[in-house]
Structures are given as structure tokens and as C-alpha cells.
């Protein structure tokens with residue numbers, strides 16, 4: 001038999017039809033839906049008189065628009081158009097009979113956190129969502145990627161997608177991570193190395209000792225940002241940690257079905273002699289806590305470095321750097337650890353899971369954030385929030401001076417009221433530092449939860465290794 | 469979906485690399501439940517000042533580019549979010565073709581679902597076309613999808629590659645969902661088989 005990569009194996013198990021020109025119809029096992037990219041798709045179904053083909057494989061949760069303050073179930077707390085989108089999702093979920101987690105449900109949260117938490121995401125599945133960070137689910141060895149609204153409609157109607165196969169890229173992280181270096185530092189460092197278009201046309205499989213050592217939460221952080229490297233999806237081969245995480249979740253298989261699933265899941269790895277179209281290797285020991293300085297996730301450097309100048313780049317990248325520096329209000333040569341901030345955001349589908357909150361709380365314990373700083377923690381789901389309360393993390397955050405919010409996307413993309421004002425500078429655990437992402441004129445520095453906590457204490461970007 | 473056969477129009481340059489979907493259409497405009505009406509907010513934060521006035525420096529605000537139908541852009545155009553609002557906004561403004569060295573994957577796919585043709589070309593040719601855009605409204609570029617040809621105002625021709633299935637759908641304005649529905653029997657079969665092999669799904 002020809003040796004296969006993990007991606008090849010999952011792909012092959014889902015081909016419904018293959019045309020002569022290699023265009024395939026791929027079966028979709030799970031479809032996750034949120035309020036922003038779905039209304040037009042449901043409307044399309046309605047206009048054509050179509051149904052949702054597999055409502056039992058479809059889940060919906062509002063997350064992008066929802067306020068994260070305690071009074072949020074009052075629709076008046078949302079702008080009119082946000083409230084309309086959430087109400088539409090409500091209506092569509094009911095009308096088409098799909099699983100739904102409204103804001104009043106403790107299981108509500110960011111769609112990419114809810115899916116794995118509820119056991120909807122399983123190894124070897126194909127998972128799609130009208131959201132680019134669907135790559136997150138690749139941490140389970142599921143082929144997961146973002147789609148546009150027309151494709152959302154296509155999946156709702158047919159439970160399939162028209163696709164051509166991507167190429168295989170292996171990203172190996174060898175050895176062990178140094179202390180205080182996290183999954184976020186790995187994923188940002190990979191993007192720094194390959195660039196935001198480095199993965200275009202590929203599905204990335206992350207592997208190596210440092211990846212195996214990560215918890216499921218950490219693996220989700222790594223895969224989450226595969227899209228920031230341009231890849232269609234990120235994957236990590238499932239192992240005992242994956243199976244342990246999945247076992248017992250509400251929608252995970254049980255009994256003899258569990259045994260059957262497990263025996264298939266154990267075959268899901270890349271064969272030793274599988275062929276890769278591209279291989280990238282990073283040595284874990286050389287990875288440091290990193291931060292971004294510009295307006296692209298590839299603008300990333302270890303915290304010990306200084307802000308680069310346009311001369312460090314060539315051609316169009318030099319122009320982009322000039323523009324970034326102007327937007328970010330930074331002078332080349334400034335030490336990254338001297339950049340003062342006024343906002344801290346801990347949350348998002350990249351870093352809004354329990355382990356992320358634990359890592360931040362560990363740094364914050366017994367400390368206070370810098371006076372005048374606005375800092376908020378937005379747990380990724382109601383269940384993460386509850387768990388953090390049980391573990392006493394919420395108290396640590398509150399005592400340190402953080403606002404303790406309800407679950408949602410919040411200031412990751414600022415579609416709800418949580419936004420930066422022009423010129424405000426934020427240490428953020430989210431995934432995009434694009435111009436205006438967290439609010440018009442707002443300036444974003446991406447980093448790990450521990451680094452964001454350290455920044456909150458110091459009031460400036462800080463090397464967490466000096467604080468722990 | 470609108471068919472794409474031949475397009476002739478002014479091309480506007482945007483040489484910046486990594487123009488992301490947040491730049492193409494910022495999130496405050498994603499709250500709509502419609503596909504139309506986004507053209508006025510295309511490139512909103514580049515196009516308007518904070519007071520909502522037009523920024524005279526922005527290319528599409530300049531008289532000669534106001535009616536552009538084509539954009540020639542820097543590499544990795546459309547990176548970032550999966551929002552189809554990005555092609556919707558381009559289309560609503562009147563852009564039917566975007567030319568670049570490279571596009572982000574999801575954006576590229578989304579264009580085809582909306583009758584927009586994204587064309588990938590090597591750096592040298594993009595550079596020539598970028599030069600061509602400097603002629604402003606004097607430069608009408610023509611794009612013929614059937615024979616995969618771009619012709620500049622002085623008659624220079626460049627051919628481009630495109631996936632045959634995507635080309636077929638675009639030329640005929642075909643709706644994917646309808647096409648896939650015709651394969652319902654294959655989907656039924658797959659589901660039956662999968663119930664046996666992966667009953668837990």
C-alpha cells in the first residue's frame with residue numbers, strides 16, 4: 001500500500017465523488033454555525049425551498065456579537081443589528097432543527113471551544129464552520145477548515161463540499177520547550193518562519209516531541225493559528241491524550257461504539273515513509289516567549305528583541321513594515337520590553353481555555369495589574385468560566401484588577417461593545433493584529449496568556465521569564 | 469450567480485502586501501443579514517477618515533479609478549477571516565476581477581461563488597499590469613475568461629491559468645448547490661456505507 005499522511009487518510013475516508021479533473025465532493029461530518037456568517041446561507045435555503053440535510057450533524061452558537069457583561073441576555077444591551085443577527089440564528093436553529101446553545105445556556109461560548117468541549121469534534125472527522133479559525137479542531141486529528149457563506153449554504157443543503165486536495169506540509173518541533181514557553185509561542189514562531197502565506201495551498205501537520213508534550217488545550221492553540229500561516233488546515237495526530245480528552249464528553253461515542261471508534265482512531269497517523277511536499281523544522285529549545293510588533297501575525301519576535309525598521313525588509317515587505325510601524329506608533333530600535341500598553345485582553349478561541357486561564361492566573365497570583373490599565377478575561381465558554389470559578393482562578397483575576405466576563409469572542413474582533421479606542425495599545429492573547437481588528441485605530445500585540453498577564457502587571461510588554 | 473465572460477474596465481493598483489479581509493470590509497459591517505449594499509464600505513478604514521469623509525489619497529477615491537472594475541494587488545490578498553462579505557463588498561462596488569501574485573485560500577474560493585474572477589500571475593506580469601494601472605482611466609484592460617487572456621490598452625496579451633471546474637461554473641454562472649444536488653445518489657450511498665464503517669459520526 002502507498003504510504004499516506006494523516007491528511008491523506010482522512011481525505012480518502014471522505015471522498016463522495018471524484019471528477020476527472022480531481023475536483024472532489026467531500027463528506028462533512030460536523031458543521032458548526034455562528035450568527036455572523038450564516039444568515040444569508042439559511043436565507044438561501046429558504047428561497048430555494050431546501051432543508052438542512054443532516055441537522056443532527058450541525059450545531060449553532062452565537063459568539064461573535066454577544067456582549068460579555070452580566071446583563072447580556074437583555075437584547076437591549078446589543079446594538080440593533082447585533083440583536084437581529086442573534087435572533088436570526090435563534091430562529092434558524094429552531095426552524096431547521098439543529099442543535100443550539102443560546103446565550104442563556106451555560107454551554108454557550110466561542111464555537112471552536114464549544115465543539116471540542118461537547119464532544120462534537122472527534123478524531124478523523126471533517127469539520128467545517130463559516131469561520132477561518134475552524135483549524136482549531138485539527139488538534140484532534142480532524143480535518144477542519146473555514147468556509148465562506150456560500151459554502152455554509154452548500155454544506156447545510158448537501159452535507160458535502162466541493163474541494164481539491166491540498167498539498168502536505170510537515171512542521172516538526174523537535175525537543176522540549178524551555179520553561180515559560182508555550183503553545184502560543186510555538187504557533188507564532190512557525191508563522192514568523194514561514195510567513196502568513198507560507199502555508200497557502202497546504203494542510204499542515206504539526207508533529208515532534210514538543211507537540212506531543214502539549215496538552216489538548218495547547219494543541220488547539222497551535223492548530224488555531226494554522227490559518228494565520230495561510231494553510232487550509234492544521235492537524236495533529238490523535239494519541240492517548242486526545243482519546244482521554246474526548247472520552248465521556250456528551251456527544252462522544254459510548255460503549256461498543258467507543259471501542260469501534262478507538263480502533264479506527266489509532267490508525268490515524270502519518271506513515272513513516274509518507275511523502276511530504278514541504279517540511280519545516282523548528283528546534284523547541286530555540287523558541288522564546290514572543291510578541292508581535294506589527295499588523296500581521298508574521299511580524300513576530302522574541303520579547304528580548306527590538307522593533308525592526310523598514311530597512312530590515314526588502315521590496316513590498318519594507319513598504320508594509322513602514323505602514324505597520326506608523327500604524328502601531330513604534331520607532332525602530334525601541335526595545336520590545338519597553339512598549340507601554342493600556343489594555344490587556346485574555347480570551348479568544350486561541351487562548352480562552354482553562355489551561356490558558358491557569359497560566360495567566362499563575363503569574364497574577366498575589367499581584368496587581370498596573371494602575372490605570374484596563375484588563376479583561378473573557379473565558380471561551382460558560383463551562384470554562386465555571387471551572388475557573390471552582391478552581392479559584394476567577395478570584396485571582398478579580399483581585400489582580402481584571403474584569404471577569406462572560407463567554408464570547410469579545411475583543412478578539414470587537415464586534416460586540418468590547419473595543420479599543422483609536423491609539424489604544426493592547427496586549428492580547430487572540431490571533432490577529434490586523435489594522436483596526438480590535439477597534440478602529442487600536443494597536444494589538446499578540447502573545448501567550450502568561451505573557452499577557454506579565455504585561456498587565458508591568459504595564460508594558462514584559463519577558464514573563466523575569467516574573468515567574 | 470452572474471456569469472463571467474469578458475470584462476473590460478479600468479484597473480486600480482493596491483500594491484500593499486497582505487491586504488486582509490478586515491481591511492477589505494471591517495467587522496462593523498458584518499452585522500448585516502444581507503449580501504448586498506456593502507460596496508459603500510469597501511476598504512472603509514482606508515477610504516474614509518474618522519469623520520466619515522473621503523480620504524483623497526485612497527486610490528478608489530481618485531477620479532480616474534472611481535469606476536474601476538479590476539484591482540491589481542499585492543501578494544497574499546484576502547488573508548484573514550473567512551467572511552464572504554469581502555467579495556460581496558468588492559462585487560457591490562463593481563469589482564469583477566482581482567489580479568495578484570497570490571491570494572489567501574478561503575478568499576480565493578469565495579470569489580468564485582460570487583462571479584468574481586481572481587487571477588494569479590507571476591511577479592513579472594503583475595509588475596507590468598501594476599505599471600499599466602498608472603495610466604488610470606486611459607487604460608482599459610480586457611479579460612476574456614473563455615480563452616484565459618488578459619489584454620492591456622496597448623494590445624499586450626498575457627495568458628493565465630485557472631481550474632477547469634471553477635472556470636466552467638463562472639462562465640455559465642452555475643450554482644454549486646444545484647450541481648451537487650444532482651449527485652444526491654452518491655451522497656446517499658456514502659452515508660449508508662459510513663453508517664456501517666463509522667457509526668459514531
Ligand code: SF4
Nearest residue numbers: 133348349409412413
Ligand atoms: S475568538 Fe476571535 S478568532 Fe475566534 S472565532 Fe471568535 S472572533 Fe474568530
